[in-house]
Amino acid sequence: MTQPVLLADVLFPGGTLEITDLQCGPEQQKVIVLARPAERQAQCPCCHTPSSSLHSHYHRTLTDLPCLGRVVHLQLSVRRFRCREETCPKHIFCERIDDIAPRSARMTQRLITALNDMALEVGASAGWRVGQIWGVERSRTIDLRVMRCMTAIQPPTVVKHV
Numbered sequence: 001m002t003q004p005v006l007l008a009d010v011l012f013p014g015g016t017l018e019i020t021d022l023q024c025g026p027e028q029q030k031v032i033v034l035a036r037p038a039e040r041q042a043q044c045p046c047c048h049t050p051s052s053s054l055h056s057h058y059h060r061t062l063t064d065l066p067c068l069g070r071v072v073h074l075q076l077s078v079r080r081f082r083c084r085e086e087t088c089p090k091h092i093f094c095e096r097i098d099d100i101a102p103r104s105a106r107m108t109q110r111l112i113t114a115l116n117d118m119a120l121e122v123g124a125s126a127g128w129r130v131g132q133i134w135g136v137e138r139s140r141t142i143d144l145r146v147m148r149c150m151t152a153i154q155p156p157t158v159v160k161h162v
């Protein structure tokens with residue numbers, strides 16, 4: 001008998017997120033995945049003490065890679081914890097989800113990587129046209145990030161043998 005496959009394991013390998021709900025957006029063109037980090041505690045970024053003392057939470061919406069022809073938005077419930085270490089100057093901190101998305105990003109890391117790879121292969125303009133199909137809103141910040149990635153790769157030096 002085979003084990004049932006959990007959708008969270010397919011969408012977010014590594015067990016970092018738990019899916020709490022799936023919703024379809026208007027006209028069924030968009031899928032909204034509601035999720036939260038699977039860990040019950042987080043480590044204070046200042047003193048590295050684990051905490052499970054929940055302070056509050058907020059929602060963060062990220063565009064993810066499309067699935068089955070639909071734009072995918074990931075709506076994450078991100079928690080703030082209290083640091084209980086008396087000597088720590090940080091009393092409240094947000095849990096980090098760096099493996100899912102960079103801080104302040106509006107896209108998942110895997111979507112950013114896919115767009116960067118595409119921009120390098122077919123050019124930034126063609127890459128962004130595909131990105132728009134995937135539901136990515138173009139912004140100056142994202143353009144700069146892609147350009148930085150492209151300039152970081154130098155063309156190979158041609159050695160002339162005489």
Ligand SMILES: [Zn+2]
Pocket residue numbers: 044045046047048049083084085088089090
């Ligand atoms: Zn702390």
